[in-house]
Amino acid sequence: MKIISIIVAIxxxxxxxxxxxxxxxxPEDLKRFKALTTGHTLVMGKRTFESLPxxxxxxxxxxxxxxxxxxxxxxxxxxxxxxxxxxxMDEGRENFIIGGGMVYRQFMPLAHKLYLTLVHKDFEADTFxxxxxxxxxxxxxxEFVDAKExxxxxxxxxxxSRKS
Numbered sequence: 001m002k003i004i005s006i007i008v009a010i011x012x013x014x015x016x017x018x019x020x021x022x023x024x025x026x027p028e029d030l031k032r033f034k035a036l037t038t039g040h041t042l043v044m045g046k047r048t049f050e051s052l053p054x055x056x057x058x059x060x061x062x063x064x065x066x067x068x069x070x071x072x073x074x075x076x077x078x079x080x081x082x083x084x085x086x087x088x089m090d091e092g093r094e095n096f097i098i099g100g101g102m103v104y105r106q107f108m109p110l111a112h113k114l115y116l117t118l119v120h121k122d123f124e125a126d127t128f129x130x131x132x133x134x135x136x137x138x139x140x141x142x143e144f145v146d147a148k149e150x151x152x153x154x155x156x157x158x159x160x161s162r163k164s
Contacts, residue, residue, distance in 0.1 A: 002089045004110050006097045007033060008129060009117035009155075015125030016101060020051045023123040026151065036115060041095045043085050043107075048099040049073065063088050065103060082106050101127040108132075114160040121153035138163055 009029055010016055017023060038059045046066040049055060055075075056062040062076040065085050072078055079085035089095040096115075097107045108130055114137065137160035144156045 001092060002086055003092070003094045003112055004086075004089070004097060004107060005094045005113040005115060006104060006107060006111045007036060007115040008099065008104060009119055010129045011119045011121060011123040011125070013122040013125075014128045014131065015123040016099070016104075016129050017051075017127035018123075018125045020047050020100075022051075023125060024119060024151065024153075026117070026119075026147070026155065028145070029117045029155070029157075032117070032157065037096050037098070040093065041090050042098050043079075043089065043095060043103070044098045045100045045103045046071075046073075048103070049076070061090075086110070101129070105130045112162050114158075116158045116160070118156045118158055119153060120155055134160075136163055137161065 008016060009022070009024070009026070011023065015023055041061040041063060042057065043063045043065065046064055049062065049064045063079050063085050064073055064076045065079045065082070067080065069080060077088050079088055097103060097111065114132070139158060140161050141159040142156060144154065146154050148154055
């Protein structure tokens with residue numbers, strides 16, 4: 001079985017990005033992202049890949065989805081459809097969907113787990129996460145981080161598993 005997990009930081013207004021960049025810099029969240037995803041396969045769109053500070057991210061396998069037929073990116077496995085990306089995922093291990101907006105939208109119905117960083121503030125953005133039907137999910141973990149002083153907003157780490 002291909003285990004599909006989504007990892008994303010989302011503002012109160014579902015904003016996730018603007019001009020192909022993150023909307024905030026939360027060092028602890030980046031450390032959490034690295035800890036959760038190291039040693040696993042990451043699945044992302046080409047624009048998300050291009051936004052990464054280091055390409056490809058070390059100690060992780062990258063599957064990059066593009067609609068440019070035959071396009072190759074050194075150090076990455078390429079997929080030209082969602083189905084092809086799924087076929088290339090690791091069997092029996094977590095595969096992390098890391099963006100962007102269109103990729104999240106397409107994988108939401110297929111995801112088994114959501115690792116959310118809920119940023120408790122609205123942001124101006126051009127990319128948004130799709131609405132989540134929380135009736136389909138069970139919360140398995142939550143940690144509130146009071147970071148107003150350093151960041152100007154608080155945030156929470158929340159993990160959900162899809163109801164069977």
